[in-house]
Amino acid sequence: MRAQLDSYFGGLTGTGATRSTDRYQQALERCLDRLREVMPIVGLRNPKIGRPDLTWNYCGPFDWVVSFQSGQLWLALQLTGDPVFLNAARARRPVFRQILQNRHARDHDLGFQFSLSCVADWLMTSSSEARELGLRAAEALLARFRHEGQYLQAWNPRPSQGGSRAEFVAGRVIADTMQNLALLHWAHRETGHADFRDVAMAHAATVARHLIREDDTTYHTFVFDAVSGAPLRGETHQGFADESCWSRGHAWMIHGFAQSALTTGDKDTLDIARRLAARAEVLMGADSVPVWDYGITEGTPAFRDSSAGAIMAAGVYIIASLTSGDEAARWIAFGDRLLDGLLATCDLTTNPAAHGLLNHGAAHVKAGFADTMLPYGDYYFMEALMRSLGHTQFFW
Numbered sequence: 001m002r003a004q005l006d007s008y009f010g011g012l013t014g015t016g017a018t019r020s021t022d023r024y025q026q027a028l029e030r031c032l033d034r035l036r037e038v039m040p041i042v043g044l045r046n047p048k049i050g051r052p053d054l055t056w057n058y059c060g061p062f063d064w065v066v067s068f069q070s071g072q073l074w075l076a077l078q079l080t081g082d083p084v085f086l087n088a089a090r091a092r093r094p095v096f097r098q099i100l101q102n103r104h105a106r107d108h109d110l111g112f113q114f115s116l117s118c119v120a121d122w123l124m125t126s127s128s129e130a131r132e133l134g135l136r137a138a139e140a141l142l143a144r145f146r147h148e149g150q151y152l153q154a155w156n157p158r159p160s161q162g163g164s165r166a167e168f169v170a171g172r173v174i175a176d177t178m179q180n181l182a183l184l185h186w187a188h189r190e191t192g193h194a195d196f197r198d199v200a201m202a203h204a205a206t207v208a209r210h211l212i213r214e215d216d217t218t219y220h221t222f223v224f225d226a227v228s229g230a231p232l233r234g235e236t237h238q239g240f241a242d243e244s245c246w247s248r249g250h251a252w253m254i255h256g257f258a259q260s261a262l263t264t265g266d267k268d269t270l271d272i273a274r275r276l277a278a279r280a281e282v283l284m285g286a287d288s289v290p291v292w293d294y295g296i297t298e299g300t301p302a303f304r305d306s307s308a309g310a311i312m313a314a315g316v317y318i319i320a321s322l323t324s325g326d327e328a329a330r331w332i333a334f335g336d337r338l339l340d341g342l343l344a345t346c347d348l349t350t351n352p353a354a355h356g357l358l359n360h361g362a363a364h365v366k367a368g369f370a371d372t373m374l375p376y377g378d379y380y381f382m383e384a385l386m387r388s389l390g391h392t393q394f395f396w
Contacts, residue, residue, distance in 0.1 A: 031072075047069055145199045179256045210231050357381050
């Protein structure tokens with residue numbers, strides 16, 4: 001294990017730094033225990049958001065959150081080899097078939113939904129059906145590319161909401177989509193079809209130009225003219241204000257650019273991930289768990305977002321794996337700081353009443369969803385713990 005860690009973290013031991021990772025291994029084992037404990041309660045349902053009593057509200061059939069329980073189960077199978085996790089993960093496959101059968105259900109979140117379900121199944125078990133479902137999802141995501149603006153359209157219009165919804169979504173790209181590009185890169189590796197890779201890289205370039213400000217803070221969304229593709233303006237949807245910096249969107253972009261750099265080997269993409277992570281480190285100040293938006297003003301509730309911390313920690317460890325020496329040590333220290341903050345203030349794995357892993361997540365503060373458990377926070381908490389320990393096989 002020591003040699004594996006040295007290799008993964010770019011030879012950190014050569015800098016004279018030392019780490020104690022026992023607490024991360026113990027936390028990861030508690031995550032596995034919790035997944036086992038709640039399996040008879042959760043059944044085939046998929047958690048959406050926590051309740052005040054630390055139980056779950058569950059997803060409808062087409063929710064973007066529907067895959068994060070699956071992702072945790074596939075990680076658990078990888079760590080343990082226990083078929084109970086395989087059976088629970090694979091039993092969710094009908095949910096993903098239904099998404100592909102409903103055109104209104106298919107949007108930019110196909111990457112989240114299928115990377116952590118069918119792609120994971122293919123990588124873990126070589127299931128040909130899972131591979132086929134994953135490739136169909138990648139083709140549907142590819143079809144969302146808008147050549148005029150060189151971006152993947154985020155959301156869909158909804159017939160029940162009329163023209164106002166259609167106007168809102170038209171020409172809109174969001175930070176979250178950077179994390180969904182992994183599905184396209186996987187499809188390129190599987191098929192050799194250049195369109196998958198080219199669209200993923202074109203979208204990332206557009207995000208880099210328009211969603212990242214000169215000071216390396218980020219917009220949550222950006223709007224293009226839906227006909228000409230001309231760039232119009234940055235806005236927020238879940239953040240505090242259009243010109244603020246929503247911490248989970250910023251974290252999506254850190255992880256997304258870092259994962260893209262890991263996949264492609266592109267140095268410019270890695271540099272973007274570094275810049276975004278460095279800016280987040282400054283914006284956090286002395287905090288160890290991010291506030292929900294780095295630009296909130298006095299008098300605004302300063303809810304923490306454990307999901308942003310978990311996503312960012314996982315992304316920072318990827319950056320560490322792509323660097324070496326003192327720089328790798330710097331990113332590992334930042335990742336450890338984020339994990340330590342989660343363990344100190346948000347960890348629910350020692351609370352037997354909790355069905356999830358982390359508390360104090362901020363789903364959508366302005367809509368009233370804050371200070372709660374979130375399944376994506378839980379998934380990335382497991383991923384970050386695994387990356388902190390030197391694991392390198394994931395489903396992105």
